[in-house]
Amino acid sequence: MSDERKTLEQRAQMTDIERFRHSAAHVLATAILKIWPEAQFAAGPPVENGFYYDLELDHRISPEDFEKIEAEMKKEVKANHPFERVAVSRDEALAMANRGVLGALGERSSPSKFKLDIIQNIPEGEEISLYRNGEFTDLCAGPHVMRTGNIGAFKLTHVASAYYKGDEKNPQLQRIYGTAFKNKTQLDEYFAMLEEAKKRDHRKLGKELELFTFDDDVGPGLPLWLPRGAAIIDELEKLARETEFAAGYQRVRSTNLARESLYIKSGHLPYYKESMFPPMEVHETGDRKPETGEAEDLSEIRNPKSAIKYYLKAMNCPHHHKMYAALPRSYRDLPLRLAEYGTCHRYEQSGELFGLMRVRSLQMNDAHLYMTPDQFESEFNAVNEMYLKYFKLFGIDRYVMRFSTHDPARLGEKFVDEPELWKQTEDMTRGVLQRAGINYVEVPNEAAFYGPKIDVQVWSAIGREFTIATNQVDFAQPRRFNLVYKDRDNTEKTPLCIHRAPLGTHERFIGFLIEHYAGNFPLWLSPEQVRILPIGDEAPLLNYSRAILDELRSHQVRAVLDASTDHIKAKISNAEQMKVHTMLVIGARDMEANAVSVRVHGKGNLGAKPREEVIADLLSSIKDRRA
RNA sequence: GCCGACGUAGCUCAGCUGGUAGAGCAACGGUUUCGUAAACCGUAGGUCACGAGUUCGAAUCUCGUCGUCGGCUCCA
Numbered sequence: 001m002s003d004e005r006k007t008l009e010q011r012a013q014m015t016d017i018e019r020f021r022h023s024a025a026h027v028l029a030t031a032i033l034k035i036w037p038e039a040q041f042a043a044g045p046p047v048e049n050g051f052y053y054d055l056e057l058d059h060r061i062s063p064e065d066f067e068k069i070e071a072e073m074k075k076e077v078k079a080n081h082p083f084e085r086v087a088v089s090r091d092e093a094l095a096m097a098n099r100g101v102l103g104a105l106g107e108r109s110s111p112s113k114f115k116l117d118i119i120q121n122i123p124e125g126e127e128i129s130l131y132r133n134g135e136f137t138d139l140c141a142g143p144h145v146m147r148t149g150n151i152g153a154f155k156l157t158h159v160a161s162a163y164y165k166g167d168e169k170n171p172q173l174q175r176i177y178g179t180a181f182k183n184k185t186q187l188d189e190y191f192a193m194l195e196e197a198k199k200r201d202h203r204k205l206g207k208e209l210e211l212f213t214f215d216d217d218v219g220p221g222l223p224l225w226l227p228r229g230a231a232i233i234d235e236l237e238k239l240a241r242e243t244e245f246a247a248g249y250q251r252v253r254s255t256n257l258a259r260e261s262l263y264i265k266s267g268h269l270p271y272y273k274e275s276m277f278p279p280m281e282v283h284e285t286g287d288r289k290p291e292t293g294e295a296e297d298l299s300e301i302r303n304p305k306s307a308i309k310y311y312l313k314a315m316n317c318p319h320h321h322k323m324y325a326a327l328p329r330s331y332r333d334l335p336l337r338l339a340e341y342g343t344c345h346r347y348e349q350s351g352e353l354f355g356l357m358r359v360r361s362l363q364m365n366d367a368h369l370y371m372t373p374d375q376f377e378s379e380f381n382a383v384n385e386m387y388l389k390y391f392k393l394f395g396i397d398r399y400v401m402r403f404s405t406h407d408p409a410r411l412g413e414k415f416v417d418e419p420e421l422w423k424q425t426e427d428m429t430r431g432v433l434q435r436a437g438i439n440y441v442e443v444p445n446e447a448a449f450y451g452p453k454i455d456v457q458v459w460s461a462i463g464r465e466f467t468i469a470t471n472q473v474d475f476a477q478p479r480r481f482n483l484v485y486k487d488r489d490n491t492e493k494t495p496l497c498i499h500r501a502p503l504g505t506h507e508r509f510i511g512f513l514i515e516h517y518a519g520n521f522p523l524w525l526s527p528e529q530v531r532i533l534p535i536g537d538e539a540p541l542l543n544y545s546r547a548i549l550d551e552l553r554s555h556q557v558r559a560v561l562d563a564s565t566d567h568i569k570a571k572i573s574n575a576e577q578m579k580v581h582t583m584l585v586i587g588a589r590d591m592e593a594n595a596v597s598v599r600v601h602g603k604g605n606l607g608a609k610p611r612e613e614v615i616a617d618l619l620s621s622i623k624d625r626r627a
Numbered sequence: 628g629c630c631g632a633c634g635u636a637g638c639u640c641a642g643c644u645g646g647u648a649g650a651g652c653a654a655c656g657g658u659u660u661c662g663u664a665a666a667c668c669g670u671a672g673g674u675c676a677c678g679a680g681u682u683c684g685a686a687u688c689u690c691g692u693c694g695u696c697g698g699c700u701c702c703a
Contacts (some may be wrong), residue, residue: 160698
């Protein structure tokens with residue numbers, strides 16, 4: 001295993017399916033060694049839907065090799081070797097690793113170096129065991145299935161790379177992923193499910209539904225929102241505005257860049273610099289000067305300090321803190337809730353970019369709440385309630401609340417060095433969560449640098465986990481910014497701050513919603529809410545259709561008229577493919593009755609209805625944001 | 628950032644071991660006036676991501692750059 005070694009207790013609890021997936025990893029290693037005996041193996045655990053094994057090998061394993069490897073695996077399964085457990089002493093294990101027999105088919109000239117390292121990291125006193133299947137022996141705590149023949153249906157899926165023990169300072173290994181199920185039927189179902197998931201992929205739907213695009217000249221991770229995508233953004237912002245207004249928030253606007261000094265004060269530069277775009281240098285005179293440019297005259301060389309660095313903002317908080325500081329604050333002003341759908345830029349590593357889910361330019365549903373300590377609980381609860389209200393509206397029910405705390409070992413490096421405040425705020429937050437009866441998992445070492453946080457984790461269509469929303473406690477920045485309020489007793493005190501973004505960022509949230517709805521947005525969110533489809537293109541019919549179009553638009557409904565010469569079947573097909581929510585099919589019969597025929601995406605033809613009734617229904621559904 | 632794979636018309640893709648690019652849909656021009664998922668005919672559209680190199684000849688081979696994807700690391 002990697003540095004996150006499972007305890008023996010956890011291993012004993014491995015499910016049957018995990019056991020045989022883990023056993024399949026041993027069989028994979030056996031097969032690879034038959035072909036490449038020099039391969040050095042590291043860790044090969046079961047994972048969701050399958051297993052992997054990390055190995056070091058000069059030959060680059062490619063998908064073309066899979067057939068060959070699978071054939072060897074099948075031989076091993078067919079041989080039905082028992083998995084034999086052997087307990088050994090630490091010295092024996094080390095000696096075996098030195099003879100190269102661990103993760104191997106027999107003795108080798110070079111030691112089993114990763115196994116050696118793993119043995120050295122096994123805590124003193126813990127039993128060390130080996131597992132054998134056929135000629136293959138591996139260092140392994142188990143457990144396994146009884147025999148290789150018990151392994152059901154499997155298939156190798158992809159090769160990737162992984163750092164040994166997940167540390168980028170360690171060597172990179174090849175990771176071979178496979179998937180394994182009890183039988184062929186379940187395996188086939190799994191692949192069918194993957195095919196379905198691909199259809200939901202927001203990158204695919206985003207292109208097909210013309211929601212957003214990326215362009216090489218604009219830059220990687222910088223999405224361009226097309227009109228249909230921007231329509232969704234507008235609806236989300238409207239939702240946030242209404243919700244926050246009702247909850248006593250005030251909207252503010254801040255700039256997209258600021259001087260270096262702001263981010264030094266906030267602590268972002270020391271803790272967050274890697275994730276920020278490099279600075280722009282601006283001279284006091286106002287002349288821009290690239291860092292590497294040649295000096296134009298001596299005065300510049302003599303005054304190198306005249307350049308001032310500006311950074312694109314990666315977070316809205318420092319700006320909001322400055323707004324707090326702009327006026328004298330009394331305890332009577334608190335809680336103060338400043339909200340902004342702020343645009344931020346983060347220099348994410350190129351390999352981390354992923355469609356809309358991980359971008360470099362993002363608009364965050366941000367707000368900062370400043371409060372006295374005794375207001376914390378009710379503010380924090382109100383924020384959580386806002387989350388839950390949103391999730392209910394969108395029908396999001398598969399999520400996990402993750403309470404992220406600090407790691408005392410990394411104070412001053414990853415986390416601000418305030419051990420007492422960490423303890424206080426973490427206890428306070430944990431207490432609020434427990435009293436509110438919220439289900440959560442606690443994860444150490446994942447906090448923000450300025451305080452503990454609660455993230456809401458969701459999964460993309462292809463199974464990647466993302467933080468969709470966040471609620472963070474900040475005890476560090478208010479002090480750094482000298483934010484104070486005058487309390488009842490006429491003394492100045494430092495407020496607590498909550499950073500929260502229940503709708504996350506437009507990019508990630510919409511990316512998620514595209515997959516969540518599979519592109520079939522509810523009427524209120526639908527990029528094109530109504531398309532009017534006249535049967536034929538005769539003038540009276542078009543006039544009637546236009547009148548309905550104008551009426552809908554006058555009520556801010558996103559409606560479109562298809563006045564093309566396509567046949568009605570083609571018009572319907574086009575609208576269905578674009579997942580237009582409501583189609584109003586209008587023929588001569590409808591016009592004469594002052595009616596429209598309603599067709600709803602996914603529901604088919606609902607028949608003719610009076611024009612007024614249909615329009616009234618559409619308006620109320622949009623207003624109530626009905627699913 | 629690292630390892631690997633990939634990059635052909637707006638989209639989806641074909642183009643074998645090098646001989647100089649093709650289909651369907653979309654677009655455009657006509658014809659069609661059609662009641663619930665694709666009417667017919669025609670036209671146009673590509674420096675084969677970009678830049679070097681090998682070769683008589685490169686979409687095809689090599690190298691580099693950019694981008695995308697699968698992972699790792701990281702995160703809203």
